[in-house]
Amino acid sequence: MEFAKLGYRVVGVDVSQKMLELAKAKAAKAGIEVRFIHGDMTQLFSVLSEENVAFPFDAVICMGNSLAHLLDEESFRKTLDEISKVLCSSGVLVFWVKNAKLIRDDLINRLMVDSLINEPDLSLALLCYTSRDKADPDILIWNSIYLIKDHGNLDFQVRTHPLKWFRHEKLAEILKSQRFKVIHTYGDTLGQKTFEEEKHDTIFLICQKMDAVRV
Ligand SMILES: C[S@@+](CC[C@H](N)C(=O)[O-])C[C@H]1O[C@@H](n2cnc3c(N)ncnc32)[C@H](O)[C@@H]1O
Numbered sequence: 001m002e003f004a005k006l007g008y009r010v011v012g013v014d015v016s017q018k019m020l021e022l023a024k025a026k027a028a029k030a031g032i033e034v035r036f037i038h039g040d041m042t043q044l045f046s047v048l049s050e051e052n053v054a055f056p057f058d059a060v061i062c063m064g065n066s067l068a069h070l071l072d073e074e075s076f077r078k079t080l081d082e083i084s085k086v087l088c089s090s091g092v093l094v095f096w097v098k099n100a101k102l103i104r105d106d107l108i109n110r111l112m113v114d115s116l117i118n119e120p121d122l123s124l125a126l127l128c129y130t131s132r133d134k135a136d137p138d139i140l141i142w143n144s145i146y147l148i149k150d151h152g153n154l155d156f157q158v159r160t161h162p163l164k165w166f167r168h169e170k171l172a173e174i175l176k177s178q179r180f181k182v183i184h185t186y187g188d189t190l191g192q193k194t195f196e197e198e199k200h201d202t203i204f205l206i207c208q209k210m211d212a213v214r215v
Pocket of ligand 1: 016019063
């Protein structure tokens with residue numbers, strides 16, 4: 001949305017209708033124009049083609065740890081391939097994921113309070129319980145428990161999200177083999193500190209699509 005405010009043509013894609021509704025409401029409130037499309041990023045090329053969206057794009061920006069929902073290497077590679085198909089020559093890919101090297105064992109298998117809100121119309125307690133996936137220890141199962149009192153109505157929701165954490169070396173290898181050149185790797189979501197594997201739990205990457213080699 002920040003890019004739309006700067007005057008760029010922006011298209012937002014999400015597989016969740018609920019998230020799209022929230023994003024639409026935010027854009028309307030800010031008075032900015034963004035085209036929102038319901039679709040799966042692992043099928044990005046056909047999703048955009050079917051909606052008659054004009055591309056290639058100068059940049060694909062995938063924030064909010066969204067690529068963590070791609071749990072296996074095959075779907076991650078497929079998504080990079082789809083992104084490549086909708087990017088212009090030398091187009092830019094920006095995304096961030098979490099660093100598997102810094103998974104904190106002391107936060108696993110513990111019930112914790114994630115956040116508390118206590119306002120006149122909304123009281124919310126978010127508890128979370130994180131466990132490791134049995135088959136892949138770099139996948140953390142984030143179980144969230146919401147206790148919500150909204151305008152006097154009580155609700156209780158439990159959500160489970162398996163999220164993949166990434167090994168930096170492997171990530172760099174996949175990007176290279178999918179023909180993305182890493183321009184810079186930062187260690188925070190604002191892109192301020194150069195990534196250090198032993199220190200930062202976020203891997204924020206600026207990549208560039210490498211053009212096909214002409215023979
Ligand atoms: C943590 S949220 C981030 C939302 C938003 N991008 C942001 O930065 O605030 C991750 C988002 O990824 C979306 N998502 C997960 N798998 C997806 C997929 N295969 N295709 C498109 N969106 C997906 C989820 O629906 C969710 O909205």
